[in-house]
Amino acid sequence: MDSYIESVYEGIKEKDPDQPVFHQAALEVLETLEPAIKKFPKYKEFAILERIVEPERIIQFRVPWTNKDGKIQVNRGFRIQYNSAIGPYKGGLRFHPTVNQGMLKFLGFEQTFKNSLTGLPMGGGKGGSDFNPKGKTDNEVERFCTSFMMELYRHIGQFIDVPAGDIGVGAREVGYLYGAYGKITNLHGTCVLTGKGRTFGGSLIRPEATGYGTVYFVQEMLKTRKDDMKGKTVCISGSGNVAQYATEKCTQLGAKVISLSDSSGWIHDPDGIDTKKLAWVMDLKNVRRGRIKEYAEHFKVDYSAKGSPWSVKCDISLPSATQNEVDAKEAKALVDNGVIAVGEGANMPCVPEAVEIFQEAKVLYAPGKAANAGGVSTSGLEMAQNSMRFFWTREEVDAKLHQIMANIHQIAYETSEKFGDKGNYVLGANIGGFLKVADSMIAMGYLS
């Protein structure tokens, strides 16, 4: 590794030794920036790497709320405002017991490059809480969201920072958060959150966008090999927002999705999760808030609490649950079973060794910051529509999303070629996202 890059990476580990997922995300980006750093000495001269790995601001706060028994509970809330060089901070909120500063730094760092790739004016941010919405009543979730917003409201705004959903934060949570924001500030109709409900400013296609976008990106990769989705067998993990709509788009394009999972286990449905079965999953997960095991019981298919969908033979794999969910052994099994393409619906779902295995086997591999950028892109389109006091139709938003995903593919592909490793989408996406942010920071001077 280049000595400048290595010193920045060592600095990160020394300053925050207890943030392993952030180290992992930073190393993956830093390593691939080497050809750009060598070609353009200005990035070292202007200390861009030292600056870009450091969040502009970290906000941490107490979130007290009362549970259904009237007892006071306390959680931690965070917002990491990572980089505002190309626009207001933008990124989701995650509610999950594993949330801490290091986790959100990994996600905020990734978001900065992802948002740059979308071509829209959005900086990088991420936030959330160690609150676990699982098993909570709607009233408990509402009280938590209201308390969370009691602090967050002062740090966000359409020109400051625009949060959205992520794991554990969907339409229900965004609704409560937005309702609280309006009550606290008396500001209505400003795009302070995206992923809002359709009736109060949300964009059509935002719920579908991450899953659809991931499949659009995979389609673009397949095109480079004169192939398409039709007739392909697809394994998907997760069964939340991203997994559901990735399944829908695959099916629309004539592919067959044969697996889904949640944190308890996974199902294998060799006949395929068709439109009717997917509607059942959506009701199970979004309304009844049940477990994927119930799918196996209802449709009489295999369920396992051990292992993962990656042991099943498939053409395309779309990990869409969480970070580090595909290890080296699973990547090897996918390759041995003939996988053609891997598209990351989730953020950093493949461990570094798994990525290496895919790349060595010449599998079309799309890193999350490129493949799952459709969600935040459509958040950007929601911001644009709110600013116009106007809405685009479903078809219009979907066409724009499709175009953005095709553009991101083109940037990643062409950048990989320009920097000497054609088809390496990790290199292409990292350098492609980096250059715009870095050049903006240089142009705006040492304070940015």
Ligand code: NDP
């Ligand atoms: P959801 O909360 O809707 O769904 C998450 C799914 O992943 C659930 O099935 C959940 O199972 C599973 N999961 C979560 N944590 C774990 C874990 N530690 N181990 C195993 N399974 C787990 O979230 P999303 O679908 O929105 O997000 C999925 C991924 O996509 C995340 O990595 C997120 O950062 C990324 N992403 C999301 C975007 C969006 O617009 N929503 C945009 C871009 C990326 P269980 O219910 O049992 O916890």
Ligand code: 2IT
């Ligand atoms: O990881 C992500 O890109 C998201 N969770 C979506 C962020 C957003 O602002 O829509």
